[in-house]
Amino acid sequence: MKLWKEFIKGWWKENPVFVMVLGMCPTLAVTNSVKNAIGMIGAVAFVLVGSSFIVSVIRKMVPNQVRIATFIVVIATFVTMADRYLAAYYPDLSKALGPYVPLIVVNCIILGRQEAFASKNGVVASVLDALGMSMGFGIALMLMSSVREILGSGTWLGMRVLGSWYIPWQVMILPAGAFFVLGFLIWGFNSINKAFKG
Amino acid sequence: MELLVIFISALLINNFVLHYFLGICPFIGVSNRLDSAFSMGLAVTFVMTIAATVSWLIYYLLLVPYHLEFLEIVSFILVIASLVQVVEMFIKKVSPPLYQALGIYLPLITTNCAILGVALLTVLKKYNFIETLIFALGAGLGFTLAIVIMAGIREELEFADVPETLKGAGITLITAGILALAFMGFSGLV
């Protein structure tokens, strides 16, 4: 039961993007299409789950002073693997995501989870926590990219969803649109949470 | 001429915050007061320029000759993390007033994606050493510009009647969106 809680807290209550406002850079940068967002979610989930697993395994043998440095080396190793894998097997996606895959290293969600959770908890709990956080990150990115792609190009994952009558609202796939959509989504998220509390 | 294009492009057209979305965390976190935003901007510019040039040297003098390009990410992040420490110690010793002003922002900089972003982009764009230096300087000043403008707006925003649930990150992001629209006016400048 407690483990289940670790898994689902990241979806809504501690959603890394909407509640904790972490990992903004990929959330804004790669959500101009659903396809890019899916690639990013996959890469982040792989890195987060992988490094949470390793960190929770090694947590007792790492001296406290070099804790962060070790975590960063672990994270960077997983990020490089994700980056090289995408470059080898999904060259188009890798090109579209550009520097944002290597930048997962400094994504605060990942280091934050190692510091706050995986370095203090057992392997099972850490992996579930990582999976849950990846889900939360995934939900946020899917929401963002769906809104932006549908409004900005009239398509979803490349498929036409709005008829030819629709004139794409192109600002949505520009950087400015990313800020607007995320701003309004966070506003909506807070309002819903407040309404349920009150 | 090419150097000027790189500088203007990094400063205004492809502004690091408003176009590449790099350094958003401090952009949202530290942009509520003008003076602290300015200090943060300068600290970032300073570390960014050093980090980009050192990473460039590591990449082209160490990784490329030994075909170790795949260690790019690991080595860059370690260089940046240790560099921030060294810069912090150095400033503390050489100029206590500067340390007073920038000190508290330096640890935050390690996880500022703009620093690693510059290092990665210079490799991606195949810049040479001088171009890297100019690019990093432009990017840092562009970050400073964005964060200072934002802080100026947010100081005014304190007097505005913003809905409770929109306060904080929400309104900051929407303001940033309007700023990004304004910065689009710089496109085509070069």
Add this chain to the structure above:
Amino acid sequence: MKDSLRMIAVLTFFAVLSGGILGWFNTFTEKRVKENKLRELIASLQSVTGMDPNTDTYKIVRKDKDFELYRIISGTETKAYAVVGEGNGYQDKIRLIFGVKPDFSEIIALKILEEKETPGLGARIEEEGYLKQWKGKAANGSLKLVKTPTENPYEVQAISGATISSTAVLDIVNKSVARAKKLIKEAGK
């Protein structure tokens, strides 16, 4: 003392382990990445020069950061040249490739490799409607931009609302044609 030794030992251990794992992982991916790049190049060459990858070969004449020149060879004869050029667009760099007849009489086709222009305006340089007009244009290095549809081989029509992007593409083509011609002339001497 013992503590700091342990710190160094642990960190070194993980750094070496990480390097080892990545080196091992890299042996699988590096080959694929190279193949991908080669396949992409051949596909581009094919689409702008009509090169047949089964019978024709290509030779790199020049490969710089912002300029590449390929000679497409069919048997022993030069069938076409392919030129890659780069320049500043409205937002960021534009990179393109085009094929020209071996005597530089006309352009065979043009393709955009990279652009980050405004969606709906400048980004329309990637659209077929704009690109197909390049077929048969003179490869003399002094093409002109016009605003109306044109059949004249010395003129290229701009995209309305995207004059800067259209000018950028035109400049890159003109500049690259001149450079390619000069290189080939020097090589011929």
